[in-house]
Amino acid sequence: GENVEQHPSTLSVQEGDSAVIKCTYSDSASNYFPWYKQELGKRPQLIIDIRSNVGEKKDQRIAVTLNKTAKHFSLHITETQPEDSAVYFCAASKDNAGKSTFGDGTTLTVKP
C-alpha cells in the first residue's frame, strides 16, 4: 500500500519567515495530494491540494510543488504569521475519491 513520509516533525520559525514541509510517497499511481491544517482539538481543514498533472499551485501565501519523478511534494508558507501555528498533514491518494494515506504531521510554531 501507499506510504507517506513527512518531514520535519516539528518546525519553528520567526514571524515573517518562510516555512517548508516536505512529503514523499511510495505509490507512483497516487495522483491527488492535499494538505491539511489541524488546530488542537479541531478537524483537519484543507488548505491546498494538487493533482499529478500539475507541478505547482499557489494560493496567496501558500504554495505546493510536486515532483512526480522523485515522488515528493512540498508545502511552502511565506510571510508566516502566529496564526499559522498548527499541525500540518500531507496526504496522498490515487484519486480524489479514494482513501487517503496521511503523513505523520508537522507541528509548525510561528514565534512573534
Place this chain on the structure above:
Amino acid sequence: GAVVSQHPSWVICKSGTSVKIECRSLDFQATTMFWYRQFPKQSLMLMATSNEGSKATYEQGVEKDKFLINHASLTLSTLTVTSAHPEDSSFYICSAYTPVQGPYGYTFGSGTRLTVV
C-alpha cells in the same frame, strides 16, 4: 459549502459499554464516508471506508466486529464502538466524499473525543 455534522463531540463511557458516533452530511449526499482514528500528537489512521448501501471495507488490523459501521443513507454514516475499553480512547473523525464537490472532495466532521474509563 459542504458541511459534515458529527455527534457527539465528546463522550465518556464505562468499559464494556457501546458508543455510537454519527456523521451527517448536511447539504450534500455523501457517497463515501471514511472513518479515521487519531491518537494524541499522531496522524490520522484510516479505519474503514463505507459506501452507502454496502458493507464497509476495513483496514488491516481494525476489528470489524468491534467497530461497526453503518452507511444506511447518503446523508448518514455511523460508527459504533462496541464493548469499549480504555485503549479505544481516541479522537474519531469522519470524512465524506462526494464527486459534486469538485476539487474539495473531502469534508471532515468535527471529530469525537472518546474517553473510556
